[in-house]
Amino acid sequence: MPSWSAEDRKALAKGELIPGQVLLDGDAAEALPVSPEVPGPTDEEIAEAEQSSPRVAEKFLEAYFGERPAAFLVDPQQLLGTKETREREEFLKYHSGDSEIDLYVYLFDGHQEIPSEVREEEVVERFFSSGKPAVVAYYYLGAPQKTEIQVSPGLGGMVSAAEQRRALSSSVEEALEKPDAYAQLEAFCVQLSIRIYWMERAAGLVGEAPVVPVAVRAKSSPAPKEVSPVVAQAKEWALRYGPPAGIMAGAILIVVAGVVIARRRMRYEFPVFEVSPRLGGSHAAGIGAVISFGSTTQSPSSQRNEVPDYLGL
Amino acid sequence: MKCPRCVQVIHRGAGLCPHCGFGMADMDARHGTENVSLRRLADMAGLMRSRERVSVLAALDRFCRKFPQLFFAVYTGSGQGGGNLRQFGFWLLNRAAFEDVPVERPNEGGILLVIDAESKSASLSWGYLLDPFLKEEDTFLCLSRAHAYWLEGRFAEGTIRLLAQLEKILRRRAQQARRDPERFERKVAPPVKSGEIARRIREGHRQASPSPKEVVE
Secondary structure, three states: OOOOOHHHHHHHHOOOOOOOOOHOOHHHHHHOOOOOOOOOOOOOHHHHOOOOOOOOHHHHHHHOOOOOOOOEEOOOOOOOOOOHHHHHHHHHHHHHHOOOOOOEEEEEEEEOOOOOOOOHHHHEEEHHOOOEEEHHHEEEEOOOHHHHHEOHHHHOOOOHHHHHHHHHOOOOOOOOOOOOOOEEEHHHHHHHHHHHHHHHHHHHHOOOOOOOOOOOOOOOOOOOOOOOOHHHHHHHHHHHHHHHHHHHHHHHHHHHHHHHHHHHHOOOOOOOOOOOOOOOOOOEEEEEEEEEEEOOOOOOOOOOOOOOOOOOO | EEEOOOOOOOOOOOHHHHHHHHHHHHHHHHHHOEEEEOOOOOEEEOOOOOHHHHHHHHHHHHHHOOOOEEEEEEEEEHHHHOOOHHHHHHHHHHHEEOOOHHHHHHHEEEEEEEEOOOEEEEEEEEEHHHHOOOHHHHHHHHHHHHHHHHHHHOOOHHHHHHHHHHHHHHHHHHEEEEHHHHHHHHHHHOOOOOHHHHHHHHHHHHOOOOHHHHHHO
Protein backbone atom coordinates (compact mmCIF):
# COMPACT_ATOMS: atom_id res chain seq x y z
CA MET A 1 0.00 0.00 0.00
CA PRO A 2 1.30 3.48 -0.79
CA SER A 3 2.07 5.63 2.23
CA TRP A 4 2.52 9.36 2.72
CA SER A 5 5.97 10.67 3.27
CA ALA A 6 6.56 13.31 5.91
CA GLU A 7 7.28 15.97 3.27
CA ASP A 8 4.10 15.22 1.40
CA ARG A 9 2.12 15.43 4.62
CA LYS A 10 3.54 18.86 5.31
CA ALA A 11 2.91 20.06 1.77
CA LEU A 12 -0.63 18.73 1.95
CA ALA A 13 -1.21 20.54 5.23
CA LYS A 14 0.07 23.79 3.71
CA GLY A 15 -2.07 23.34 0.63
CA GLU A 16 0.88 23.09 -1.69
CA LEU A 17 0.05 19.56 -2.69
CA ILE A 18 -3.23 18.50 -4.18
CA PRO A 19 -3.74 14.76 -4.44
CA GLY A 20 -4.09 13.70 -8.09
CA GLN A 21 -2.82 17.05 -9.35
CA VAL A 22 -0.30 15.30 -11.50
CA LEU A 23 -3.02 13.37 -13.31
CA LEU A 24 -5.23 16.46 -13.83
CA ASP A 25 -2.37 18.51 -15.23
CA GLY A 26 -1.93 15.94 -18.02
CA ASP A 27 1.58 15.25 -17.07
CA ALA A 28 0.70 11.82 -15.88
CA ALA A 29 2.71 10.14 -18.52
CA GLU A 30 5.71 12.14 -17.53
CA ALA A 31 5.00 11.55 -13.89
CA LEU A 32 4.58 7.83 -14.27
CA PRO A 33 7.75 5.92 -13.77
CA VAL A 34 8.92 4.39 -16.96
CA SER A 35 9.23 0.70 -16.60
CA PRO A 36 12.37 -0.85 -17.94
CA GLU A 37 11.95 -2.52 -21.33
CA VAL A 38 11.07 -6.14 -21.01
CA PRO A 39 12.24 -8.44 -23.81
CA GLY A 40 9.47 -10.44 -25.56
CA PRO A 41 9.31 -14.18 -25.40
CA THR A 42 11.51 -16.03 -27.75
CA ASP A 43 10.26 -18.62 -30.24
CA GLU A 44 11.58 -21.39 -28.13
CA GLU A 45 9.73 -20.05 -25.14
CA ILE A 46 6.51 -19.87 -27.14
CA ALA A 47 6.94 -23.37 -28.49
CA GLU A 48 7.70 -24.59 -25.04
CA ALA A 49 4.61 -22.86 -23.68
CA GLU A 50 2.51 -24.50 -26.34
CA GLN A 51 3.93 -27.86 -25.58
CA SER A 52 3.66 -27.36 -21.88
CA SER A 53 2.06 -30.21 -20.05
CA PRO A 54 0.54 -32.05 -23.04
CA ARG A 55 0.18 -35.03 -20.82
CA VAL A 56 -2.28 -35.14 -18.05
CA ALA A 57 -0.43 -34.40 -14.90
CA GLU A 58 0.53 -37.35 -12.80
CA LYS A 59 -1.39 -36.12 -9.84
CA PHE A 60 -4.69 -36.40 -11.71
CA LEU A 61 -4.16 -39.86 -13.14
CA GLU A 62 -5.27 -41.56 -9.97
CA ALA A 63 -8.42 -39.47 -9.89
CA TYR A 64 -9.09 -40.27 -13.53
CA PHE A 65 -8.16 -43.88 -13.79
CA GLY A 66 -7.70 -45.16 -10.26
CA GLU A 67 -11.22 -46.40 -9.68
CA ARG A 68 -14.69 -46.52 -11.16
CA PRO A 69 -15.89 -42.95 -11.07
CA ALA A 70 -18.57 -42.04 -8.58
CA ALA A 71 -19.98 -39.27 -10.79
CA PHE A 72 -20.86 -39.35 -14.45
CA LEU A 73 -18.68 -36.37 -15.16
CA VAL A 74 -15.04 -37.03 -14.36
CA ASP A 75 -13.18 -33.72 -14.11
CA PRO A 76 -10.51 -33.81 -11.44
CA GLN A 77 -8.68 -30.93 -13.13
CA GLN A 78 -11.80 -28.79 -12.66
CA LEU A 79 -11.73 -27.61 -16.23
CA LEU A 80 -15.38 -26.60 -15.93
CA GLY A 81 -16.77 -24.02 -13.56
CA THR A 82 -19.03 -25.03 -10.73
CA LYS A 83 -22.19 -24.07 -12.56
CA GLU A 84 -21.24 -25.86 -15.73
CA THR A 85 -20.19 -28.94 -13.81
CA ARG A 86 -23.50 -29.03 -11.99
CA GLU A 87 -25.46 -28.68 -15.24
CA ARG A 88 -23.54 -31.45 -16.97
CA GLU A 89 -23.86 -33.68 -13.95
CA GLU A 90 -27.60 -33.13 -13.85
CA PHE A 91 -27.94 -33.93 -17.49
CA LEU A 92 -25.90 -37.11 -17.21
CA LYS A 93 -27.91 -38.18 -14.18
CA TYR A 94 -31.10 -37.53 -16.08
CA HIS A 95 -29.79 -39.63 -18.92
CA SER A 96 -28.90 -42.43 -16.55
CA GLY A 97 -32.39 -42.43 -15.10
CA ASP A 98 -33.94 -42.48 -18.53
CA SER A 99 -31.68 -44.97 -20.24
CA GLU A 100 -30.46 -48.51 -19.78
CA ILE A 101 -26.93 -47.39 -20.65
CA ASP A 102 -25.02 -44.90 -18.53
CA LEU A 103 -22.89 -42.22 -20.05
CA TYR A 104 -19.59 -41.30 -18.38
CA VAL A 105 -17.63 -38.32 -19.63
CA TYR A 106 -13.96 -38.02 -18.80
CA LEU A 107 -12.97 -34.44 -19.35
CA PHE A 108 -9.55 -33.32 -20.52
CA ASP A 109 -8.20 -30.08 -21.81
CA GLY A 110 -8.07 -29.68 -25.54
CA HIS A 111 -4.28 -29.82 -25.79
CA GLN A 112 -3.88 -32.62 -23.30
CA GLU A 113 -3.11 -36.20 -24.01
CA ILE A 114 -3.75 -39.25 -22.00
CA PRO A 115 -0.45 -40.82 -20.99
CA SER A 116 0.49 -43.68 -23.18
CA GLU A 117 0.76 -46.04 -20.27
CA VAL A 118 -2.97 -45.65 -19.69
CA ARG A 119 -5.01 -47.77 -22.06
CA GLU A 120 -8.50 -46.51 -22.19
CA GLU A 121 -10.09 -49.82 -23.20
CA GLU A 122 -8.40 -51.52 -20.32
CA VAL A 123 -9.74 -48.93 -17.91
CA VAL A 124 -13.23 -49.53 -19.19
CA GLU A 125 -12.82 -53.29 -18.94
CA ARG A 126 -11.57 -52.96 -15.42
CA PHE A 127 -14.21 -50.66 -14.02
CA PHE A 128 -17.26 -51.19 -16.18
CA SER A 129 -17.41 -54.97 -16.58
CA SER A 130 -19.97 -55.24 -13.87
CA GLY A 131 -23.03 -53.18 -13.22
CA LYS A 132 -25.08 -51.20 -15.62
CA PRO A 133 -23.79 -51.03 -19.19
CA ALA A 134 -22.04 -47.79 -19.94
CA VAL A 135 -20.54 -45.70 -22.66
CA VAL A 136 -17.37 -43.87 -21.65
CA ALA A 137 -16.38 -40.76 -23.54
CA TYR A 138 -12.90 -39.25 -23.27
CA TYR A 139 -13.75 -35.71 -24.20
CA TYR A 140 -11.24 -32.96 -24.86
CA LEU A 141 -12.60 -29.56 -23.98
CA GLY A 142 -12.37 -27.26 -27.00
CA ALA A 143 -11.25 -30.10 -29.25
CA PRO A 144 -14.17 -32.44 -29.59
CA GLN A 145 -12.66 -34.04 -32.66
CA LYS A 146 -10.12 -35.75 -30.41
CA THR A 147 -12.86 -37.45 -28.43
CA GLU A 148 -12.93 -41.20 -28.14
CA ILE A 149 -15.62 -43.45 -26.77
CA GLN A 150 -15.47 -46.91 -25.25
CA VAL A 151 -18.34 -49.16 -24.39
CA SER A 152 -18.50 -51.51 -21.47
CA PRO A 153 -17.56 -55.15 -22.26
CA GLY A 154 -21.14 -56.40 -22.02
CA LEU A 155 -22.31 -53.80 -24.44
CA GLY A 156 -19.43 -54.24 -26.85
CA GLY A 157 -20.77 -57.58 -28.03
CA MET A 158 -24.17 -56.14 -28.77
CA VAL A 159 -23.30 -52.81 -30.37
CA SER A 160 -21.16 -52.99 -33.45
CA ALA A 161 -18.01 -50.95 -33.80
CA ALA A 162 -19.54 -49.26 -36.82
CA GLU A 163 -22.50 -48.16 -34.77
CA GLN A 164 -20.14 -46.83 -32.14
CA ARG A 165 -18.21 -44.89 -34.76
CA ARG A 166 -21.40 -43.41 -36.17
CA ALA A 167 -22.49 -42.36 -32.70
CA LEU A 168 -19.14 -40.71 -32.06
CA SER A 169 -18.91 -38.91 -35.37
CA SER A 170 -22.50 -37.71 -35.11
CA SER A 171 -21.89 -36.32 -31.65
CA VAL A 172 -18.64 -34.67 -32.64
CA GLU A 173 -20.31 -33.02 -35.64
CA GLU A 174 -22.98 -31.63 -33.39
CA ALA A 175 -20.37 -30.31 -31.01
CA LEU A 176 -18.30 -28.67 -33.72
CA GLU A 177 -21.26 -26.58 -34.80
CA LYS A 178 -21.15 -24.73 -31.49
CA PRO A 179 -18.94 -21.68 -31.03
CA ASP A 180 -17.54 -22.18 -27.54
CA ALA A 181 -16.12 -25.06 -25.63
CA TYR A 182 -18.86 -25.45 -23.09
CA ALA A 183 -21.63 -25.32 -25.70
CA GLN A 184 -19.68 -27.93 -27.61
CA LEU A 185 -19.60 -30.21 -24.59
CA GLU A 186 -23.32 -29.72 -24.05
CA ALA A 187 -24.14 -30.51 -27.68
CA PHE A 188 -21.87 -33.52 -27.59
CA CYS A 189 -23.56 -34.94 -24.50
CA VAL A 190 -27.06 -34.41 -25.85
CA GLN A 191 -26.30 -35.99 -29.21
CA LEU A 192 -24.48 -38.91 -27.67
CA SER A 193 -27.37 -39.46 -25.32
CA ILE A 194 -29.67 -39.67 -28.33
CA ARG A 195 -27.37 -42.07 -30.08
CA ILE A 196 -27.19 -44.24 -26.97
CA TYR A 197 -30.94 -44.70 -27.31
CA TRP A 198 -30.33 -46.29 -30.69
CA MET A 199 -27.62 -48.43 -29.13
CA GLU A 200 -30.19 -49.58 -26.58
CA ARG A 201 -32.44 -50.64 -29.40
CA ALA A 202 -29.60 -52.41 -31.17
CA ALA A 203 -28.69 -54.18 -27.95
CA GLY A 204 -32.27 -55.13 -27.28
CA LEU A 205 -32.30 -53.29 -24.00
CA VAL A 206 -35.46 -51.36 -24.78
CA GLY A 207 -38.42 -52.84 -22.89
CA GLU A 208 -42.10 -52.73 -23.71
CA ALA A 209 -41.99 -49.08 -24.44
CA PRO A 210 -43.02 -48.20 -27.96
CA VAL A 211 -40.13 -48.60 -30.33
CA VAL A 212 -41.15 -45.66 -32.42
CA PRO A 213 -42.55 -42.62 -30.79
CA VAL A 214 -46.27 -42.60 -31.49
CA ALA A 215 -47.70 -39.40 -32.73
CA VAL A 216 -50.53 -38.43 -30.42
CA ARG A 217 -53.02 -35.78 -31.32
CA ALA A 218 -52.63 -32.86 -29.02
CA LYS A 219 -55.63 -32.42 -26.80
CA SER A 220 -55.25 -28.76 -26.80
CA SER A 221 -57.38 -26.83 -29.21
CA PRO A 222 -55.97 -26.53 -32.72
CA ALA A 223 -54.10 -23.46 -33.64
CA PRO A 224 -56.47 -20.79 -34.83
CA LYS A 225 -56.65 -20.52 -38.57
CA GLU A 226 -55.57 -17.38 -40.20
CA VAL A 227 -58.65 -15.26 -40.56
CA SER A 228 -59.08 -13.09 -43.61
CA PRO A 229 -59.72 -9.39 -43.03
CA VAL A 230 -63.20 -9.65 -44.50
CA VAL A 231 -64.16 -12.39 -42.07
CA ALA A 232 -62.60 -10.47 -39.20
CA GLN A 233 -64.55 -7.39 -40.19
CA ALA A 234 -67.74 -9.43 -40.45
CA LYS A 235 -67.14 -10.86 -36.99
CA GLU A 236 -66.54 -7.44 -35.59
CA TRP A 237 -69.76 -6.17 -37.12
CA ALA A 238 -71.58 -9.22 -35.86
CA LEU A 239 -70.36 -8.49 -32.35
CA ARG A 240 -71.21 -4.83 -32.61
CA TYR A 241 -74.47 -4.94 -34.52
CA GLY A 242 -75.56 -8.53 -33.87
CA PRO A 243 -77.92 -7.96 -30.95
CA PRO A 244 -79.71 -4.91 -32.40
CA ALA A 245 -79.90 -6.59 -35.78
CA GLY A 246 -81.37 -9.68 -34.15
CA ILE A 247 -83.96 -7.60 -32.35
CA MET A 248 -84.77 -5.74 -35.55
CA ALA A 249 -85.05 -8.97 -37.52
CA GLY A 250 -87.33 -10.38 -34.85
CA ALA A 251 -89.49 -7.29 -34.97
CA ILE A 252 -89.68 -7.44 -38.77
CA LEU A 253 -90.55 -11.12 -38.57
CA ILE A 254 -93.35 -10.39 -36.11
CA VAL A 255 -94.67 -7.59 -38.31
CA VAL A 256 -94.55 -9.78 -41.42
CA ALA A 257 -96.27 -12.61 -39.58
CA GLY A 258 -98.89 -10.17 -38.35
CA VAL A 259 -99.48 -8.88 -41.87
CA VAL A 260 -99.79 -12.43 -43.22
CA ILE A 261 -102.26 -13.40 -40.49
CA ALA A 262 -104.21 -10.19 -41.00
CA ARG A 263 -104.39 -10.79 -44.73
CA ARG A 264 -105.58 -14.33 -44.16
CA ARG A 265 -108.31 -13.13 -41.89
CA MET A 266 -109.22 -10.24 -44.09
CA ARG A 267 -112.66 -10.34 -45.69
CA TYR A 268 -113.38 -8.71 -49.01
CA GLU A 269 -116.77 -7.20 -49.66
CA PHE A 270 -118.08 -5.57 -52.78
CA PRO A 271 -120.46 -2.65 -52.93
CA VAL A 272 -123.88 -3.77 -54.14
CA PHE A 273 -125.18 -1.86 -57.13
CA GLU A 274 -128.55 -2.15 -58.71
CA VAL A 275 -128.16 -4.15 -61.90
CA SER A 276 -131.03 -4.49 -64.33
CA PRO A 277 -131.71 -8.12 -65.21
CA ARG A 278 -131.07 -8.98 -68.83
CA LEU A 279 -131.95 -11.77 -71.20
CA GLY A 280 -134.58 -12.91 -68.73
CA GLY A 281 -132.06 -14.19 -66.21
CA SER A 282 -133.24 -13.49 -62.66
CA HIS A 283 -129.90 -14.02 -60.94
CA ALA A 284 -127.11 -14.00 -63.46
CA ALA A 285 -126.17 -13.11 -66.97
CA GLY A 286 -122.41 -12.74 -66.65
CA ILE A 287 -120.82 -14.60 -69.53
CA GLY A 288 -117.18 -15.43 -69.14
CA ALA A 289 -114.65 -17.08 -71.38
CA VAL A 290 -114.88 -20.59 -72.75
CA ILE A 291 -111.68 -22.55 -73.11
CA SER A 292 -110.98 -25.90 -74.65
CA PHE A 293 -108.39 -28.30 -73.27
CA GLY A 294 -108.47 -30.84 -76.04
CA SER A 295 -105.03 -30.21 -77.53
CA THR A 296 -101.74 -30.41 -75.68
CA THR A 297 -99.86 -28.70 -78.47
CA GLN A 298 -101.86 -25.49 -78.64
CA SER A 299 -101.76 -22.63 -76.21
CA PRO A 300 -104.78 -21.68 -74.07
CA SER A 301 -105.24 -18.54 -76.17
CA SER A 302 -105.49 -20.48 -79.36
CA GLN A 303 -108.00 -22.82 -77.73
CA ARG A 304 -110.17 -20.03 -76.52
CA ASN A 305 -113.65 -20.42 -77.92
CA GLU A 306 -115.07 -17.15 -79.16
CA VAL A 307 -117.20 -18.57 -81.89
CA PRO A 308 -120.86 -17.60 -81.71
CA ASP A 309 -123.12 -20.45 -80.80
CA TYR A 310 -125.66 -19.91 -83.52
CA LEU A 311 -125.29 -23.41 -84.79
CA GLY A 312 -125.48 -24.86 -81.33
CA LEU A 313 -129.23 -24.69 -81.26
CA MET B 1 -122.00 -7.72 -71.48
CA LYS B 2 -122.44 -10.29 -74.14
CA CYS B 3 -125.08 -12.62 -75.35
CA PRO B 4 -124.34 -16.23 -74.44
CA ARG B 5 -125.38 -17.40 -77.83
CA CYS B 6 -124.06 -14.92 -80.39
CA VAL B 7 -121.32 -13.46 -78.15
CA GLN B 8 -122.29 -10.00 -79.33
CA VAL B 9 -122.26 -7.05 -77.01
CA ILE B 10 -125.70 -6.24 -75.68
CA HIS B 11 -126.83 -3.22 -73.72
CA ARG B 12 -127.67 -3.20 -70.07
CA GLY B 13 -131.13 -4.36 -69.22
CA ALA B 14 -131.84 -5.96 -72.60
CA GLY B 15 -134.71 -8.45 -72.26
CA LEU B 16 -133.64 -10.29 -75.38
CA CYS B 17 -130.48 -10.22 -77.43
CA PRO B 18 -131.00 -7.52 -80.07
CA HIS B 19 -128.79 -9.53 -82.43
CA CYS B 20 -130.07 -13.08 -82.18
CA GLY B 21 -133.15 -12.79 -79.96
CA PHE B 22 -131.73 -15.09 -77.31
CA GLY B 23 -133.40 -15.10 -73.90
CA MET B 24 -133.87 -17.24 -70.85
CA ALA B 25 -137.05 -18.65 -72.35
CA ASP B 26 -135.00 -20.42 -74.99
CA MET B 27 -132.96 -22.21 -72.36
CA ASP B 28 -135.99 -22.98 -70.24
CA ALA B 29 -137.59 -24.58 -73.24
CA ARG B 30 -134.52 -26.72 -73.64
CA HIS B 31 -133.67 -27.62 -70.04
CA GLY B 32 -136.86 -26.89 -68.12
CA THR B 33 -138.21 -24.11 -65.97
CA GLU B 34 -137.87 -25.91 -62.65
CA ASN B 35 -135.08 -25.09 -60.25
CA VAL B 36 -132.27 -27.62 -60.10
CA SER B 37 -131.04 -28.69 -56.69
CA LEU B 38 -127.25 -28.82 -56.59
CA ARG B 39 -124.35 -28.69 -54.27
CA ARG B 40 -121.41 -26.38 -54.82
CA LEU B 41 -119.32 -29.25 -56.08
CA ALA B 42 -121.39 -31.29 -58.49
CA ASP B 43 -119.02 -33.70 -60.16
CA MET B 44 -121.56 -35.35 -62.38
CA ALA B 45 -118.96 -36.48 -64.90
CA GLY B 46 -116.87 -38.11 -62.18
CA LEU B 47 -113.73 -36.25 -63.07
CA MET B 48 -112.42 -36.09 -59.50
CA ARG B 49 -111.63 -38.71 -56.91
CA SER B 50 -113.22 -38.52 -53.51
CA ARG B 51 -110.00 -37.32 -51.91
CA GLU B 52 -109.63 -34.66 -54.56
CA ARG B 53 -113.19 -33.53 -53.98
CA VAL B 54 -112.32 -32.93 -50.35
CA SER B 55 -109.49 -30.63 -51.32
CA VAL B 56 -111.66 -28.81 -53.84
CA LEU B 57 -114.37 -28.36 -51.25
CA ALA B 58 -111.83 -26.95 -48.83
CA ALA B 59 -110.82 -24.44 -51.49
CA LEU B 60 -114.48 -23.53 -52.05
CA ASP B 61 -114.93 -23.00 -48.32
CA ARG B 62 -111.87 -20.80 -48.19
CA PHE B 63 -113.27 -18.72 -51.04
CA CYS B 64 -116.55 -18.32 -49.16
CA ARG B 65 -114.71 -17.16 -46.05
CA LYS B 66 -112.73 -14.58 -47.97
CA PHE B 67 -115.71 -13.20 -49.79
CA PRO B 68 -118.75 -13.19 -47.52
CA GLN B 69 -121.12 -12.20 -50.32
CA LEU B 70 -119.93 -14.73 -52.88
CA PHE B 71 -119.71 -18.44 -53.50
CA PHE B 72 -118.07 -20.58 -56.13
CA ALA B 73 -119.68 -23.65 -57.64
CA VAL B 74 -118.31 -26.35 -59.90
CA TYR B 75 -120.39 -28.43 -62.24
CA THR B 76 -118.88 -31.19 -64.36
CA GLY B 77 -120.98 -32.96 -66.94
CA SER B 78 -120.79 -34.73 -70.21
CA GLY B 79 -122.34 -33.20 -73.32
CA GLN B 80 -124.19 -30.64 -71.26
CA GLY B 81 -126.09 -28.08 -73.28
CA GLY B 82 -125.14 -29.81 -76.47
CA GLY B 83 -121.63 -28.53 -75.97
CA ASN B 84 -122.86 -24.95 -75.65
CA LEU B 85 -121.35 -24.11 -72.32
CA ARG B 86 -122.10 -20.38 -72.28
CA GLN B 87 -125.80 -20.90 -72.58
CA PHE B 88 -125.81 -23.84 -70.21
CA GLY B 89 -123.85 -21.93 -67.59
CA PHE B 90 -126.20 -18.96 -67.96
CA TRP B 91 -129.25 -21.19 -67.49
CA LEU B 92 -127.80 -23.26 -64.62
CA LEU B 93 -126.72 -20.28 -62.54
CA ASN B 94 -130.25 -18.89 -62.84
CA ARG B 95 -132.06 -22.15 -62.14
CA ALA B 96 -129.76 -23.84 -59.61
CA ALA B 97 -130.61 -23.97 -55.93
CA PHE B 98 -127.36 -24.64 -54.09
CA GLU B 99 -128.09 -26.70 -50.99
CA ASP B 100 -124.82 -25.98 -49.21
CA VAL B 101 -124.89 -22.25 -49.76
CA PRO B 102 -126.52 -20.09 -47.10
CA VAL B 103 -129.64 -18.24 -48.17
CA GLU B 104 -128.00 -14.90 -47.46
CA ARG B 105 -125.76 -15.62 -50.43
CA PRO B 106 -128.05 -15.61 -53.43
CA ASN B 107 -127.02 -16.73 -56.86
CA GLU B 108 -126.33 -13.10 -57.71
CA GLY B 109 -123.07 -13.58 -55.83
CA GLY B 110 -122.32 -16.93 -57.43
CA ILE B 111 -119.61 -17.91 -59.88
CA LEU B 112 -120.17 -21.13 -61.75
CA LEU B 113 -117.51 -23.22 -63.43
CA VAL B 114 -118.88 -25.68 -65.94
CA ILE B 115 -116.56 -28.39 -67.23
CA ASP B 116 -117.74 -30.53 -70.08
CA ALA B 117 -115.73 -33.72 -70.25
CA GLU B 118 -117.11 -34.68 -73.66
CA SER B 119 -116.26 -31.50 -75.52
CA LYS B 120 -113.21 -30.93 -73.27
CA SER B 121 -114.10 -27.36 -72.61
CA ALA B 122 -114.90 -25.21 -69.61
CA SER B 123 -116.62 -21.91 -69.02
CA LEU B 124 -117.26 -19.46 -66.23
CA SER B 125 -120.48 -17.58 -65.50
CA TRP B 126 -121.24 -15.11 -62.74
CA GLY B 127 -124.15 -13.42 -61.05
CA TYR B 128 -125.29 -9.82 -61.27
CA LEU B 129 -123.44 -8.79 -58.10
CA LEU B 130 -120.15 -9.33 -59.89
CA ASP B 131 -121.18 -7.69 -63.13
CA PRO B 132 -119.24 -4.48 -62.42
CA PHE B 133 -116.18 -6.29 -61.10
CA LEU B 134 -115.50 -9.16 -63.48
CA LYS B 135 -114.60 -9.09 -67.12
CA GLU B 136 -114.38 -11.83 -69.69
CA GLU B 137 -110.63 -11.43 -69.76
CA ASP B 138 -110.44 -12.10 -66.03
CA THR B 139 -112.22 -15.39 -66.47
CA PHE B 140 -109.96 -16.32 -69.37
CA LEU B 141 -106.93 -15.70 -67.19
CA CYS B 142 -108.37 -17.97 -64.52
CA LEU B 143 -109.17 -20.71 -67.01
CA SER B 144 -105.69 -20.45 -68.47
CA ARG B 145 -104.23 -21.19 -65.06
CA ALA B 146 -106.15 -24.44 -64.95
CA HIS B 147 -105.57 -25.35 -68.56
CA ALA B 148 -102.32 -27.27 -68.12
CA TYR B 149 -103.78 -29.38 -65.33
CA TRP B 150 -106.94 -30.15 -67.17
CA LEU B 151 -104.94 -31.24 -70.19
CA GLU B 152 -103.44 -33.95 -67.97
CA GLY B 153 -106.79 -34.85 -66.47
CA ARG B 154 -105.94 -33.27 -63.10
CA PHE B 155 -109.28 -31.51 -62.77
CA ALA B 156 -109.19 -30.97 -59.03
CA GLU B 157 -105.75 -29.34 -59.08
CA GLY B 158 -106.73 -27.21 -62.04
CA THR B 159 -109.87 -26.05 -60.30
CA ILE B 160 -107.91 -25.12 -57.17
CA ARG B 161 -105.45 -23.13 -59.28
CA LEU B 162 -108.32 -21.39 -61.00
CA LEU B 163 -109.81 -20.47 -57.66
CA ALA B 164 -106.54 -19.05 -56.41
CA GLN B 165 -106.24 -16.84 -59.47
CA LEU B 166 -109.85 -15.73 -59.16
CA GLU B 167 -109.31 -14.85 -55.50
CA LYS B 168 -106.36 -12.71 -56.46
CA ILE B 169 -108.38 -10.81 -59.05
CA LEU B 170 -111.39 -10.33 -56.80
CA ARG B 171 -109.26 -9.15 -53.88
CA ARG B 172 -107.80 -6.45 -56.07
CA ARG B 173 -111.20 -5.45 -57.40
CA ALA B 174 -112.68 -5.30 -53.92
CA GLN B 175 -109.90 -2.96 -52.81
CA GLN B 176 -110.36 -0.79 -55.87
CA ALA B 177 -114.12 -0.71 -55.32
CA ARG B 178 -113.65 0.37 -51.74
CA ARG B 179 -111.47 3.27 -52.84
CA ASP B 180 -113.52 4.29 -55.86
CA PRO B 181 -116.99 2.70 -55.93
CA GLU B 182 -118.34 5.18 -58.54
CA ARG B 183 -115.97 3.84 -61.11
CA PHE B 184 -117.67 0.45 -60.91
CA GLU B 185 -121.14 1.83 -60.42
CA ARG B 186 -120.94 3.63 -63.76
CA LYS B 187 -120.53 0.28 -65.49
CA VAL B 188 -123.90 -0.96 -64.40
CA ALA B 189 -125.89 2.29 -64.14
CA PRO B 190 -129.14 2.16 -66.13
CA PRO B 191 -128.88 3.62 -69.62
CA VAL B 192 -129.84 7.26 -69.97
CA LYS B 193 -132.93 7.89 -72.09
CA SER B 194 -132.54 10.07 -75.18
CA GLY B 195 -135.08 12.63 -73.90
CA GLU B 196 -133.11 12.94 -70.72
CA ILE B 197 -129.98 13.75 -72.68
CA ALA B 198 -131.74 16.52 -74.55
CA ARG B 199 -133.06 17.97 -71.32
CA ARG B 200 -129.55 18.04 -69.81
CA ILE B 201 -128.17 19.77 -72.87
CA ARG B 202 -130.81 22.45 -72.69
CA GLU B 203 -130.18 22.97 -68.98
CA GLY B 204 -126.52 23.31 -69.66
CA HIS B 205 -127.13 25.95 -72.28
CA ARG B 206 -129.30 27.98 -69.92
CA GLN B 207 -126.69 27.94 -67.20
CA ALA B 208 -123.97 29.00 -69.57
CA SER B 209 -125.83 32.04 -71.01
CA PRO B 210 -125.59 35.25 -68.92
CA SER B 211 -128.72 36.69 -67.34
CA PRO B 212 -130.23 39.88 -68.96
CA LYS B 213 -129.82 41.76 -65.72
CA GLU B 214 -126.08 41.13 -65.70
CA VAL B 215 -125.87 42.32 -69.32
CA VAL B 216 -127.62 45.62 -68.54
CA GLU B 217 -125.33 46.35 -65.69
